[in-house]
Amino acid sequence: MERVDFLVVGAGLAGAALATHLAASGREVLVLERGRFPRHKLCGEFLSPESQALLRNLGCEPDIRDLEPARITATRFSVASGRELEFPLPGEGLGLSRYALDALLYARAVAAGARVEVGVEVTDVAPGPDGDLVVQAGGRAVRAGWVVAAHGRRARLDRALSRPFMARAHPFMGLKRHHRPRSGPEGARLAEALAGHVEIHAFAGGYCGMSFVETGEVNVCMLLQGGLPSVGEGAPWARVVAHLSAANPRLAERLGALEPSEPRPWAVAQVPFTPKEVHRGGVLFLGDAAGMIAPLAGDGQAMALAGAEALAALLRAAPGRPGPAGRDRVAEAWDRAWRRRFALRLKVGAALQARLLEPAAADRTLRWVGAVPGLAGLLVRATREG
Numbered sequence: 001m002e003r004v005d006f007l008v009v010g011a012g013l014a015g016a017a018l019a020t021h022l023a024a025s026g027r028e029v030l031v032l033e034r035g036r037f038p039r040h041k042l043c044g045e046f047l048s049p050e051s052q053a054l055l056r057n058l059g060c061e062p063d064i065r066d067l068e069p070a071r072i073t074a075t076r077f078s079v080a081s082g083r084e085l086e087f088p089l090p091g092e093g094l095g096l097s098r099y100a101l102d103a104l105l106y107a108r109a110v111a112a113g114a115r116v117e118v119g120v121e122v123t124d125v126a127p128g129p130d131g132d133l134v135v136q137a138g139g140r141a142v143r144a145g146w147v148v149a150a151h152g153r154r155a156r157l158d159r160a161l162s163r164p165f166m167a168r169a170h171p172f173m174g175l176k177r178h179h180r181p182r183s184g185p186e187g188a189r190l191a192e193a194l195a196g197h198v199e200i201h202a203f204a205g206g207y208c209g210m211s212f213v214e215t216g217e218v219n220v221c222m223l224l225q226g227g228l229p230s231v232g233e234g235a236p237w238a239r240v241v242a243h244l245s246a247a248n249p250r251l252a253e254r255l256g257a258l259e260p261s262e263p264r265p266w267a268v269a270q271v272p273f274t275p276k277e278v279h280r281g282g283v284l285f286l287g288d289a290a291g292m293i294a295p296l297a298g299d300g301q302a303m304a305l306a307g308a309e310a311l312a313a314l315l316r317a318a319p320g321r322p323g324p325a326g327r328d329r330v331a332e333a334w335d336r337a338w339r340r341r342f343a344l345r346l347k348v349g350a351a352l353q354a355r356l357l358e359p360a361a362a363d364r365t366l367r368w369v370g371a372v373p374g375l376a377g378l379l380v381r382a383t384r385e386g
């Protein structure tokens with residue numbers, strides 16, 4: 001049976017970043033990725049200032065600069081009552097599509113020396129001979145000293161690993177579609193208002209973010225709580241737009257000035273925000289597989305990259321054949337490190353998201369945040385690092 005020291009499941013942001021850090025320090029890494037690059041991915045595509053520092057540490061900064069991402073320096077909220085609030089961001093964010101970013105990180109992991117196999121789905125991980133773990137993937141078995149599962153928010157693998165969050169129903173769905181401003185004065189007004197901004201438009205049971213990305217398109221990405229009338233997975237886009245337009249006046253104006261530039265929207269159901277365990281059966285979880293922050297924080301990508309850096313620091317010096325006891329020691333250290341670093345921002349993000357989903361609370365929150373100088377910046381920083 002083939003054997004490696006480190007096996008990483010998933011070459012998204014977290015998996016590719018971890019593989020890059022480990023391979024760059026001379027460790028033997030195999031990454032198995034279900035999809036192929038480049039590929040679109042449901043995400044608001046807002047890169048916080050924190051993510052940029054983490055991408056710099058991966059050596060990606062020149063390539064990112066070459067892509068000419070949109071520069072974002074302010075945010076604008078609107079709620080169903082029509083109230084709005086605009087404030088500058090504590091640092092400059094970027095609008096960069098996952099189509100471009102994930103392909104870039106995949107290439108970086110390969111260049112650093114990681115072996116990345118695409119089109120291979122990991123279906124199970126179980127204890128194997130000589131203290132190793134055995135990974136089932138694409139009809140073959142691979143032995144590994146370490147298995148890091150960076151497979152995103154929810155996958156069949158979670159069921160195979162009997163993760164408790166899979167037993168619950170998760171009421172949130174995500175929808176995303178790239179757009180272009182319509183030609184004519186409406187589109188021109190929108191382009192001017194949105195330049196340099198990330199906007200979040202809230203309504204009963206959901207919110208919709210939008211900002212420019214590197215292609216000059218506007219990414220429209222939303223989170224919808226289950227039970228929204230007439231909006232289910234596979235609903236025609238016109239019906240989604242009609243629902244949102246009736247729910248928030250500023251959002252109606254924005255959507256009226258945009259037209260889809262992608263043939264279809266990207267949708268995911270059952271987005272899990274409930275707590276997850278950070279390791280199980282010797283498998284270490286990373287990125288969304290370890291825990292998801294509310295998208296309004298715009299920090300999930302940073303958490304994936306920061307988590308990868310922190311886990312690489314724990315694993316870099318670890319033996320390639322740790323055995324169950326060695327894995328347990330690192331798993332406990334990883335659990336402590338993860339909670340110290342991310343638990344608070346997950347709670348703040350969840351509390352803010354809960355307020356935004358309820359129109360009266362959303363209106364009050366915007367009023368308070370607008371009335372107390374410095375509160376907006378404080379809340380943004382509470383969901384970020386640094």
Ligand SMILES: Cc1cc2nc3c(=O)[nH]c(=O)nc-3n(C[C@H](O)[C@H](O)[C@H](O)COP(=O)(O)OP(=O)(O)OC[C@H]3O[C@@H](n4cnc5c(N)ncnc54)[C@H](O)[C@@H]3O)c2cc1C
Nearest residue numbers: 010012013014034044045046122152174287288295300301
């Ligand atoms: C609606 C919404 C909007 C968001 N907006 C933002 C935003 O604006 N800014 C921000 O920073 N964050 C945002 N996020 C969060 C962000 O998208 C995630 O936090 C980030 O993608 C996590 O990266 P990851 O590497 O953990 O997972 P992913 O990016 O999901 O990567 C996981 C990879 O694993 C692969 N995979 C899955 N299962 C298997 C398997 N069994 N075997 C092999 N490979 C597998 C997948 O194909 C994928 O490539 C948003 C999330 C949602 C839901």
